[in-house]
Amino acid sequence: MQECDFLVIGAGSWGTALAILLARNSHQVWLWGHDAAHTKELQQQRCNQRYLPEQSFPESLQAIDDLEAALKCAKHVLIVVPSGAFAEVVARIAPQLPEATGICWATKGLEQRTQQLLHQVAQQHFGKNKPMAVISGPTFAGEVAADLPTAMTIAADQLEYAESLAAYLRNAHCRVYTSTDMIGVQLGAAAKNVIAIAAGIADGMKLGANTRAALITRGLTEIMRLGVALGGQRETFMGLAGLGDLVLTCTDNQSRNRRFGYALAQGEGIQQAQQDIAQVVEGAHAAKQIVTLAQQHHIEMPISEQVNLVLQGQCTAQQAVHNLLSRDPKPEIE
Numbered sequence: 207m208q209e210c211d212f213l214v215i216g217a218g219s220w221g222t223a224l225a226i227l228l229a230r231n232s233h234q235v236w237l238w239g240h241d242a243a244h245t246k247e248l249q250q251q252r253c254n255q256r257y258l259p260e261q262s263f264p265e266s267l268q269a270i271d272d273l274e275a276a277l278k279c280a281k282h283v284l285i286v287v288p289s290g291a292f293a294e295v296v297a298r299i300a301p302q303l304p305e306a307t308g309i310c311w312a313t314k315g316l317e318q319r320t321q322q323l324l325h326q327v328a329q330q331h332f333g334k335n336k337p338m339a340v341i342s343g344p345t346f347a348g349e350v351a352a353d354l355p356t357a358m359t360i361a362a363d364q365l366e367y368a369e370s371l372a373a374y375l376r377n378a379h380c381r382v383y384t385s386t387d388m389i390g391v392q393l394g395a396a397a398k399n400v401i402a403i404a405a406g407i408a409d410g411m412k413l414g415a416n417t418r419a420a421l422i423t424r425g426l427t428e429i430m431r432l433g434v435a436l437g438g439q440r441e442t443f444m445g446l447a448g449l450g451d452l453v454l455t456c457t458d459n460q461s462r463n464r465r466f467g468y469a470l471a472q473g474e475g476i477q478q479a480q481q482d483i484a485q486v487v488e489g490a491h492a493a494k495q496i497v498t499l500a501q502q503h504h505i506e507m508p509i510s511e512q513v514n515l516v517l518q519g520q521c522t523a524q525q526a527v528h529n530l531l532s533r534d535p536k537p538e539i540e
């Protein structure tokens with residue numbers, strides 16, 4: 207196998223879009239998916255019919271099925287699987303990953319059993335000295351793959367590593383910022399999915415534009431409260447990986463989380479709504495984890511708490527709205 211710049215693990219919509227972006231930037235890219243039959247199809251059709259049917263693969267993008275061989279010759283590994291599969295993927299690749307290979311991910315979520323941020327999961331396997339980074343921001347896969355103007359953030363403990371990855375992704379359509387706030391960037395990404403479900407529910411109930419704006423603004427406040435308590439920087443939550451992604455997913459129906467909330471408000475059951483969307487809905491898992499984290503840190507997150515109660519079947523959407531509106535009055539800024 208020849209050396210390649212990136213091995214992308216996860217052949218869903220976002221993994222495929224990032225692989226296409228990197229390959230269009232003339233980098234050598236391998237895309238691996240866990241379903242061997244699907245991977246074969248990708249290579250034969252030179253397109254991901256299941257998740258991103260409109261974009262064909264550039265020549266320098268190859269779908270491959272031999273993960274172990276690919277790990278030995280990739281400069282960077284980019285993980286883009288749902289958060290529920292992240293720990294399993296990291297555990298699988300860690301023993302085989304050469305010392306010099308960098309690792310990054312674009313997964314948005316928390317480790318499902320422990321509520322850890324994903325860099326904590328990665329550090330358990332790779333130690334603290336390995337270069338690691340996370341890609342986030344307001345980035346619908348379809349728009350990135352269509353070369354529509356997009357801005358994103360790459361965060362790494364070592365700014366030089368974030369910079370080196372940003373240079374691979376940047377092009378005339380894609381502006382990439384860097385950050386050293388891995389905690390803030392990851393927490394913002396996981397928590398905004400829960401607020402997007404709330405916005406979807408509110409819009410499904412036809413509660414109006416004022417409600418949506420209130421949910422976004424107060425949602426940001428509670429995300430910030432938890433994020434700062436965990437060690438994130440306040441400014442990060444006002445940036446692309448915070449407010450940017452929150453606004454995107456709360457206001458546009460490309461968001462699976464928003465559509466999921468909308469479907470619940472229309473009376474669909476949780477399982478049916480997930481089945482209809484047929485892609486990962488990260489907020490459906492993150493709600494419980496975020497609320498658990500908030501409780502551990504004694505942080506109030508009223509919107510996320512109500513979303514979690516609705517998802518646990520412990521209250522209806524109507525009761526959740528009532529619960530939020532009947533909270534004790536308080537100053538806006540504490």
Ligand SMILES: NC(=O)C1=CN([C@@H]2O[C@H](COP(=O)(O)OP(=O)(O)OC[C@H]3O[C@@H](n4cnc5c(N)ncnc54)[C@H](OP(=O)(O)O)[C@@H]3O)[C@@H](O)[C@H]2O)C=CC1
Nearest residue numbers: 217218219220221240241287291313314345346347485486
């Ligand atoms: N789509 C987007 O616009 C964006 C998504 N993200 C984030 O990226 C992550 C991936 O999302 P996305 O690509 O959209 O999801 P999709 O639902 O489009 O695809 C998920 C992919 O992951 C695969 N998968 C599931 N389990 C495993 C596993 N154990 N090992 C390897 N692959 C697995 C699925 O395979 P199969 O088809 O066989 O089930 C599928 O190919 C999520 O955390 C999401 O929040 C971030 C920014 C933008």
Ligand SMILES: O=C(CO)COP(=O)(O)O
Nearest residue numbers: 343344345346461462463
């Ligand atoms: O994170 C995303 C865009 O930045 C995608 O959001 P959804 O998972 O809600 O579709």
